[in-house]
Amino acid sequence: MFLESDVFSQLEQYELFERPSFRIARDISGRQTRQTVFYAWGRSWYLVLHRETSFHNSNLSVRFISTNGTYSFYPKTKYAELHTGYVSGSNQSFVLAHLEPYTSLLSAHIHMESDIFVIEPLSDYTSYIGNNSMLMYRLKDIQFKKILNKSMNYKSATLLALETDTFDVYIRRKRFNPIQLQRKLCRLTLVADYDFFTNLGNRNGPKTISYVIKVFDRLNYLFLTSKFLDDKHDEMIGYGFLLHEIVIHESWTADHGHYNSPTDLGGKIWTATSLLRVSF
Numbered sequence: 001m002f003l004e005s006d007v008f009s010q011l012e013q014y015e016l017f018e019r020p021s022f023r024i025a026r027d028i029s030g031r032q033t034r035q036t037v038f039y040a041w042g043r044s045w046y047l048v049l050h051r052e053t054s055f056h057n058s059n060l061s062v063r064f065i066s067t068n069g070t071y072s073f074y075p076k077t078k079y080a081e082l083h084t085g086y087v088s089g090s091n092q093s094f095v096l097a098h099l100e101p102y103t104s105l106l107s108a109h110i111h112m113e114s115d116i117f118v119i120e121p122l123s124d125y126t127s128y129i130g131n132n133s134m135l136m137y138r139l140k141d142i143q144f145k146k147i148l149n150k151s152m153n154y155k156s157a158t159l160l161a162l163e164t165d166t167f168d169v170y171i172r173r174k175r176f177n178p179i180q181l182q183r184k185l186c187r188l189t190l191v192a193d194y195d196f197f198t199n200l201g202n203r204n205g206p207k208t209i210s211y212v213i214k215v216f217d218r219l220n221y222l223f224l225t226s227k228f229l230d231d232k233h234d235e236m237i238g239y240g241f242l243l244h245e246i247v248i249h250e251s252w253t254a255d256h257g258h259y260n261s262p263t264d265l266g267g268k269i270w271t272a273t274s275l276l277r278v279s280f
Helices: 144-149 157-166 178-182 194-200 205-224 272-276
Strands: 015-018 023-026 032-040 043-051 056-066 069-073 081-087 094-099 106-111 116-121 133-138 185-192 240-249
Touching (some): 043 106, 094 205, 194 240
Antiparallel strands (some): 056 069, 081 094
16 A cells, blocks of 8 residues: 655655554563564564563653743653564564553564664554554665755654664563662653654644654663673663653744754754754
8 A cells, every 4th residue: 555645755664554453461470461463575574572660760751842931740640661572483583662651653673684673653654643554664665865955854753763773682681680770770851842842743742742642662671681881891781760750842943053943043844864963
C-alpha cells in the first residue's frame, strides 16, 4: 500500500500492518512479560518484552512557555513505559520498545543480525492522526540527506531522532544498582520547541511529553549500557542521565536566531544542520 506523504518520501522501503495486541505472561524465571505477534516484511515477528526502569526524577517537572507567561506542574499521569526484549526464534536480536500504559500502543527498535527495524504508530504523524496502522521500516532505508538538507519539518523529526541508534548497543544484560547509579547520573533538562509541540505533539501537552520521554529513554539506555574507558583505560559502565525537567514552548520566541524562533539570524528557515550549530 502506498501513501503519499513526507514521511513516506523519506523512506526507501516501508510496510504498514495492523496494530498488534499484547498478552501478559511469565518467562521461565517467573518475570512478567508482554508478548505480541504480527506479520510484516515477509515474516512473523514474535516479540517478548520486559518492563525496564525509567530514570526520571521522582519530582519530574514540566514547564510550559508561551506569550502569556510560564507555568509548571508535576505530572502524575503515567506516560510511555520503557521495555526491552527479544524476537522469539532469533538467536541474535534485541528489542528496545515503549508501550503506552493504558492502550499498549507500541513504538520499538528491533536489532537483528544485519538490520535495525523501527516500528511507529502511523498516527504519530500529523497527516494520519486517527489512523490505526503501524509503520515499519529499516533504519538504513531512511534518506538522511533529504532530511538534513531540507527546511525543518517535524513530520520527519521522529526519523531524524532515530539516527542515534546507528551506534552499536551493548546488549549484555546488567542489573543496575540504585545506590551506585546515584553517583553516575547527570540531571538533564529536555526542551521541545514550538515546531516540535505543534507538529509532533499536535499542540497537545501530554502527547508532547510522551514523545520527549521516549527520546530520552532511548538515548539514556544507549548511555547506560555502553562501555567507556577512562584515562587509565579502565572500563566504566552505567553512566547516564536522570530526566529532571521538560520544557515545552507553546509559541514562537520573538528573537531572531533563537532556537525557538521560526528563522535563523539571516532570516532563513532552520535546517536540522543549522539548528545544531546554535549556542544555547
